[in-house]
Each structure stands twice: as structure tokens, then as C-alpha cells.
Amino acid sequence: AQSVTQLGSHVSVSEGALVLLRCNYSSSVPPYLFWYVQYPNQGLQLLLKYTTGATLVKGINGFEAEFKKSETSFHLTKPSAHMSDAAEYFCAVSDGNAGNMLTFGGGTRLMVKP
Amino acid sequence: DAGVTQSPTHLIKTRGQQVTLRCSPKSGHDTVSWYQQALGQGPQFIFQYYEEEERQRGNFPDRFSGHQFPNYSSELNVNALLLGDSALYLCASSLKGRPNYGYTFGSGTRLTVV
Numbered sequence: 001a002q003s004v005t006q007l008g009s010h011v012s013v014s015e016g017a018l019v020l021l022r023c024n025y026s027s028s029v030p031p032y033l034f035w036y037v038q039y040p041n042q043g044l045q046l047l048l049k050y051t052t053g054a055t056l057v058k059g060i061n062g063f064e065a066e067f068k069k070s071e072t073s074f075h076l077t078k079p080s081a082h083m084s085d086a087a088e089y090f091c092a093v094s095d096g097n098a099g100n101m102l103t104f105g106g107g108t109r110l111m112v113k114p
Numbered sequence: 115d116a117g118v119t120q121s122p123t124h125l126i127k128t129r130g131q132q133v134t135l136r137c138s139p140k141s142g143h144d145t146v147s148w149y150q151q152a153l154g155q156g157p158q159f160i161f162q163y164y165e166e167e168e169r170q171r172g173n174f175p176d177r178f179s180g181h182q183f184p185n186y187s188s189e190l191n192v193n194a195l196l197l198g199d200s201a202l203y204l205c206a207s208s209l210k211g212r213p214n215y216g217y218t219f220g221s222g223t224r225l226t227v228v
Contacts, residue, residue, distance in 0.1 A: 004156075034216065043118075043204055044157070044219040090156055101147060101170055102206075102217060104156035 002027045002093050006105035014113045019078040021108045023065075023091030026072060033074040034092040034102065035065055044090065050074065061085070086112045118207050118220035126226045127195050133225060135190040139207030140218045146188040147217070148180060149204040157204055163188050164210055192225075200227045 007022040025031055032051050036044040048059025055067040065076045074091060088109050092102040119138040127133050139146050145164045149157035159172035163182035182188045186207075192199055202224050206217040 036219070041224075043120075043221040044206075046216055046218070049216050092156075101159040101162060101172065102149075102157075103159070104149075106156045107154075 002031070002095060002103045004091050004093050004103055004105035006089075006091055006108050008108055009106065010109045010111065012111040012113060013081045015083055016080050019063075019076070019081045019085065019110065021076040021089050021091075021110065023074045023076065023105060024072055025074060025091070025093045027093055027095060029095045032094045033065075033067060034094075035059065035063070035074075035076050036090045036092060038088040038090065038107075040087075047076070047089075081110075081112045083112050083114065086110055118205055118218050120203075120205050120220035120223050122223060123221065124224045124226075126228060129195055129197060129227055131195050132191065132193045133195060135192075135203050135205075135223045135225070136187065137190070137205030137207075137220060138187045139205075143207035143209050143218065144186050145208045145210045146182060146186065147206045147208070148188070148190045149206065150174070151202040151204055151222070153201070160190070195227045197227050200225060 003026045005024045034049045035047040038044050047063050048057045050057045050067045058064045063078045088107050090107045091105045094100045094102050117140050121136045147162040148160040151157040160174050161171045162169050166182045177193045179191045202222045204222045205220045208217045
């Protein structure tokens with residue numbers, strides 16, 4: 001069985017500061033890893049994904065994440081937070097089989113202070 | 115290029131009633147998955163449809179059922195509604211055999227059971 005743990009249900013940063021959202025996973029097979037963002041009353045938008053290849057993945061809106069197999073982590077970072085980054089962020093894992101289900105973490109609400 | 119379309123966007127039902135939610139996948143996608151997102155939580159996998167058959171199912175009771183049509187669109191049916199079924203229901207589409215393409219989510223249907 002797969003699982004995802006997101007450390008910190010709420011993270012608050014100042015505008016311009018580094019954003020770090022933590023995600024640890026467990027999977028019995030090589031995982032596919034995803035970060036999604038959800039704005040209020042909206043669905044999920046894909047920020048970035050890791051499937052194979054380069055372990056440092058760049059996504060939209062200046063976000064990036066690094067797959068660290070030894071640490072079973074896939075933390076999301078952004079060098080400089082913008083007010084528009086305030087949202088709920090979800091880390092998810094699938095086992096890489098075609099069309100297989102996503103297992104989500106509980107989410108991290110990012111707040112950006114002016 | 116149209117993304118995933120869900121209808122209705124909101125609805126209110128009474129306990130014991132039945133509800134049907136609808137989803138049209140992104141153009142070119144052939145697999146539809148449904149997720150339930152309770153308030154303040156990450157999405158939970160309900161089931162997945164491919165080639166008009168249920169392929170995978172999460173830990174949801176038989177009150178939750180679905181269907182996929184030849185044009186790949188899908189319905190989620192919930193019978194004997196409970197207050198605990200109140201949630202945002204998300205549809206995600208993908209392409210079988212191309213897990214690295216990721217999943218595209220719709221904006222969801224907000225179901226309130228009173």
C-alpha cells in the first residue's frame with residue numbers, strides 16, 4: 001500500500017521568502033510523484049511531476065521539487081513567495097502503472113504575508 | 115482544448131436520496147477516475163473506469179457506483195445519501211498506458227447532504 005505524509009498542515013511565509021513544503025511517501029514499487037495546487041472552490045491543478053529521469057523537477061509558477069529515493073521525500077520549493085501562491089498544496093503518489101490511482105497527502109495550506 | 119468538465123457545480127440533496135454526477139474527460143483521454151474530497155482533507159480515490167468497466171476501487175461502499183460511456187464520459191451515482199457524503203467530488207482523466215502524462219482534474223461538484 002502507498003501512503004503520503006505532508007508535514008505541516010499550515011505553513012506561513014512572508015512575501016519574497018523561501019517556500020518549502022514537505023512530502024514523504026511510502027511505496028513498494030518505484031513511485032510516480034505529483035504536486036497539485038488547489039485554490040478556493042476550485043479543482044486541482046498540476047504543478048509538477050516526477051516519473052523517471054532527472055530527480056530535480058521544475059514546474060509551473062517557479063516551483064520545483066527533488067525526488068530523493070534514500071529519504072523517500074519529494075519536497076516542494078520556490079525561492080521567492082508571491083501573494084498569489086497562497087493556496088492548498090497536495091502531494092500525491094501512484095505506483096507508476098498505467099492509469100493507476102493517486103494516493104494524496106492531507107494537504108498543506110500555504111499562507112503568504114505581505 | 116477543453117479540459118475536464120463536471121456537472122453540476124453544486125447541488126443540495128436530502129438524506130436518503132440518490133444523486134448522479136457527470137464528467138467529461140479531457141480530449142484524447144480515455145480513463146476516468148473519481149475522488150471524494152471532504153472539507154479540509156486530501157482527495158480519496160473512489161474508483162476508476164476504463165473501456166466502460168470499473169478497473170480499480172477504493173475503500174467506498176457499494177452505495178457508490180459508476181458508469182463510463184462509449185465516448186469516455188462518466189457518471190458517479192451515490193444511493194441512500196448520508197450526511198457524511200457531503201464533499202467535493204472530483205473527476206480526473208488520464209490516458210491509459212501513459213501514466214507519465216499525469217492526470218487532469220475537473221473543478222469538481224460540491225455536494226451538500228442535509
